[in-house]
Amino acid sequence: xxxxxxxxxxxxxxxxxxxxxxxxxxxxxxxxxxxxxxxxxxxxxxxxxxxxxxxxxxxxxxxxxxxxxxxxxxxxxxxxxxxxxxxxxxxxxxxxxxxxxxxxxxxxxxxxxxxxxxxxxxxxxxxxxxxxxxxxxxxxxxxxxxxxxxxxxxxxxxxxxxxxxxxxxxxxxxxxxxxxxxxxxxxxxxxxxxxxxxxxxxxxxxxxxxxxxxxxxxxxxxxxxxxxxxxxxxxxxxxxxxxxxxxxxxxxxxxxxxxxxxxxxxxxxxx
Numbered sequence: 001x002x003x004x005x006x007x008x009x010x011x012x013x014x015x016x017x018x019x020x021x022x023x024x025x026x027x028x029x030x031x032x033x034x035x036x037x038x039x040x041x042x043x044x045x046x047x048x049x050x051x052x053x054x055x056x057x058x059x060x061x062x063x064x065x066x067x068x069x070x071x072x073x074x075x076x077x078x079x080x081x082x083x084x085x086x087x088x089x090x091x092x093x094x095x096x097x098x099x100x101x102x103x104x105x106x107x108x109x110x111x112x113x114x115x116x117x118x119x120x121x122x123x124x125x126x127x128x129x130x131x132x133x134x135x136x137x138x139x140x141x142x143x144x145x146x147x148x149x150x151x152x153x154x155x156x157x158x159x160x161x162x163x164x165x166x167x168x169x170x171x172x173x174x175x176x177x178x179x180x181x182x183x184x185x186x187x188x189x190x191x192x193x194x195x196x197x198x199x200x201x202x203x204x205x206x207x208x209x210x211x212x213x214x215x216x217x218x219x220x221x222x223x224x225x226x227x228x229x230x231x232x233x234x235x236x237x238x239x240x241x242x243x244x245x246x247x248x249x250x251x252x253x254x255x256x257x258x259x260x261x262x263x264x265x266x267x268x269x270x271x
Contacts, residue, residue, distance in 0.1 A: 064120055065153050084123065126149055
């Protein structure tokens with residue numbers, strides 16, 4: 001049978017014809033191209049973002065020491081800065097729109113470098129543009145005595161300095177900061193726990209003590225002579241002393257002492 005098959009196909013198998021590849025040239029070229037591109041990072045074609053006004057939007061904008069996406073609206077970009085809350089951000093966004101001649105829907109990536117610098121000046125000095133003092137976060141500074149507003153890294157550094165000052169002065173706030181406890185009078189019975197909690201430790205100790213007591217009781221019961229009550233009950237049952245309160249059957253009944261004689265004895269003792 002083997003000779004017939006060899007003679008039938010001419011001594012060659014179907015997949016071993018001349019050329020070594022049965023597919024087309026285009027398929028082979030595609031395979032080689034995939035092998036060359038394997039392991040290489042794909043290059044994604046990024047198109048620039050264009051705003052509604054036709055301006056090109058920057059990808060990343062550096063505002064007050066923080067990198068922000070250029071596609072963020074102006075109000076959201078202002079609130080993203082550390083030290084700017086929601087209410088203050090609403091006020092500053094209105095001021096910035098008037099000062100920079102932009103709308104609230106405009107993106108922060110549309111601003112030029114000069115406009116970004118002016119926006120940072122507004123964020124650092126909001127009182128100069130009509131923001132009320134009650135909205136600032138640094139009133140009557142202990143070193144300068146002035147009212148101001150801190151943002152970004154300046155706020156982080158100043159807060160750290162204030163905490164160190166409280167620790168050096170050995171105040172109650174400094175004491176709580178030094179030991180990592182809550183500072184503003186919050187409860188600490190159920191929250192703010194760190195490390196091993198007292199309640200869990202007490203339960204573990206009680207469970208260990210109960211297990212040790214059980215082991216000691218088992219050892220005492222198995223030791224010889226450890227339970228005298230069980231062995232001492234046998235002689236009494238066989239004919240030992242009768243239990244208290246019960247007289248033998250043949251014994252005469254005990255005569256009760258007359259009550260008249262006991263009464264004078266008590267009176268003499270009192271005298």
